[in-house]
Amino acid sequence: xxxxxxxxxxxxxxxxxxxxxxxxxxxxxxxxxxxxxxxxxxxxxxxxxxxxxxxxxxxxxxxxxxxxxxxxxxxxxxxxxxxxxxxxxxxxxxxxxxxxxxxxxxxxxxxxxxxxxxxxxxxxxxxxxxxxxxxxxxxxxxxxxxxxxxxxxxxxxxxxxxxxxxxxxxxxxxxxxxxxxxxxxxxxxxxxxxxxxxxxxxxxxxxxxxxxxxxxxxxxxxxxxxxxxxxxxxxxxxxxxxxxxxxxxxxxxxxxxxxxxxxxxxxxxxxxxxxxxxxxxxxxxxxxxxxxxxxxxxxxxxxxxxxxxxxxxxxxxxxxxxxxxxxxxxxxxxxxxxxxxxxxxxxxxxxxxxxxx
Numbered sequence: 001x002x003x004x005x006x007x008x009x010x011x012x013x014x015x016x017x018x019x020x021x022x023x024x025x026x027x028x029x030x031x032x033x034x035x036x037x038x039x040x041x042x043x044x045x046x047x048x049x050x051x052x053x054x055x056x057x058x059x060x061x062x063x064x065x066x067x068x069x070x071x072x073x074x075x076x077x078x079x080x081x082x083x084x085x086x087x088x089x090x091x092x093x094x095x096x097x098x099x100x101x102x103x104x105x106x107x108x109x110x111x112x113x114x115x116x117x118x119x120x121x122x123x124x125x126x127x128x129x130x131x132x133x134x135x136x137x138x139x140x141x142x143x144x145x146x147x148x149x150x151x152x153x154x155x156x157x158x159x160x161x162x163x164x165x166x167x168x169x170x171x172x173x174x175x176x177x178x179x180x181x182x183x184x185x186x187x188x189x190x191x192x193x194x195x196x197x198x199x200x201x202x203x204x205x206x207x208x209x210x211x212x213x214x215x216x217x218x219x220x221x222x223x224x225x226x227x228x229x230x231x232x233x234x235x236x237x238x239x240x241x242x243x244x245x246x247x248x249x250x251x252x253x254x255x256x257x258x259x260x261x262x263x264x265x266x267x268x269x270x271x272x273x274x275x276x277x278x279x280x281x282x283x284x285x286x287x288x289x290x291x292x293x294x295x296x297x298x299x300x301x302x303x304x305x306x307x308x309x310x311x312x313x314x315x316x317x318x319x320x321x322x323x324x325x326x327x328x329x330x331x332x333x334x335x336x337x338x339x340x341x342x343x344x345x346x347x348x349x350x351x352x353x354x355x356x357x
Contacts, residue, residue, distance in 0.1 A: 007076045011192045014074070015199040018067035022203025025059025030207060030216040038102060040217055052214060055102045056207055057222015061095045064200035064229065068193075077192040086125040087232050090118035094154055094228045098220030112151065118228050119150030122235065129239035150231045156259035157227030161218055163282050164210035164292035166299060168218065171226050172201035173303055174251050178233055178243070181315060187242040190233070197229055210292035243311075246321030250311040250328055254302045257332035258282060281339050288343035306331075 033039065033053035040054045065088060072078045079087075097114040100106050123130075123143040130139045130146075161167040179194035204222070208214045218226075234248040249256070258281045266272075266279060278287070285295040310328055314321040 007074075007188060010074050011071075011077050011188075011195060014067060014070055014192075015195040018063050018196050019199040019203040021066065022060040022063035022200045023206065024203075025062055026056045026204050026207050026216065027059070029053075029056045029059040033216065050213070052217055054217040055099065055219035055221050056216035057204065057218035057225065058095065058099060060200040060204040060218075061091065061222055061225045063203060064196060065091060067196045067200070071192055071196065074192070077188045079189045079193060082128070083125050083232075083236065086121040087229075090121040090232075091225055091228055094118050095221050095225040098158075098222070098224045102219045102221055115151040115154045115224070116147060118154065119147035119231075122150050122228075122232055123147050125232075126235060126239050146235060149235075150228065153231035154224045154227040156255055157230070158220055158223045159259045159263070159280065160255050160282065161220075161223035162278075162280065163286050163295050164214035165205065165208050165296050166282055166292070167223055167226070168201050168205050168208050169296060169300060170255060170303070171230055172198050172205065173300065173308075174230065175201065175233070177251060177308055177311065178237060181243045181247070181312075182237065184315075185242040187237070187240055190237050190240060190242050193233055193236075197226075197233060201226070210296065213292070244314055244318060244321050246318075246325045247311040247314040249325050250314055251303075251307050253307050253325075253328050253332050254299050257329060257336055261333060261336045281336050281343075284340050284343035302332075302335075 030053050033055050038053060038055055039051040041051050068079070068084060068088060072081070072084055078084075093114050097106065097111055101111065123146040126146065127139075127143065130142055157167055157171070160170070175194045175198035179191050179198065182188075182190035182194055204218070207216045208218065230252075234252070237243045238245050238248060262280045266277070271277070278284075282295045282299065285298055286292050306328060310324050314324050
């Protein structure tokens, strides 16, 4: 890893400042939510038993946005202005729509329009990397796929934000892995971006981990915004050659399969798939295992034992990349199916007594 210490030191300092600022802003957002009555109330479709402030993710998103602006002042580590100029509006648009949904609720139409617009901005920012490498029809097709994939990333991270610490730990962990791969490929701007993303979540996690319960929830304002930023980081790294697309798909396997399989299952059964529910595997685990912490550890264990090692393997052996993706996603699908079956068999008398807080 050939990274000059003179460039890395300011990046690390900025990351520490972003983490500290995120912590302060998340605490401020928690107090704001308490004063305004922005509380997630316990209910049949929720996993917690006590009213909890929501929208704390806004503080982490704001800290990340400010960090990205300051990053442009660091020689050698700044992102291309085309990226920053399009990603920041997309990030803030996604966060704004999420904040409105947190405050008074929004229909699926305005939310999807904003998510597709964010995806379009990401595709436009990466167009210089797509257009020279592909013929015009294929480049346009890839850009359209990128728009849809980004909108899916925003929504799946919103779906998966229902258990204490789960989403924040997922994005934090993957950001650190992307930072490692960026450093290995001497991609300083991507390394800086990944570290700032991890830093923003590091400032949020102390308020959200199940120790013994979360003190503030991320809210749609944070889940969608971090889903966008993770997609931007992943696709930018693929476009720059810092990591392969199979490696990125392997890293997101846990969330992609749980969200995708649950959504498909609900659609096939004629359910209102866009409505809140408790049918994700992590929700079953949190109820049947009696704690948010055990659900969090299950997903973290998947990443540490399977997703991350296989992603690093795919980086070393490109010929195996797509085979590893197919194998891991099949394994994840089987784990999703069997995990839900096992949870259904858990003694029902224990579920209410030991429901997560």
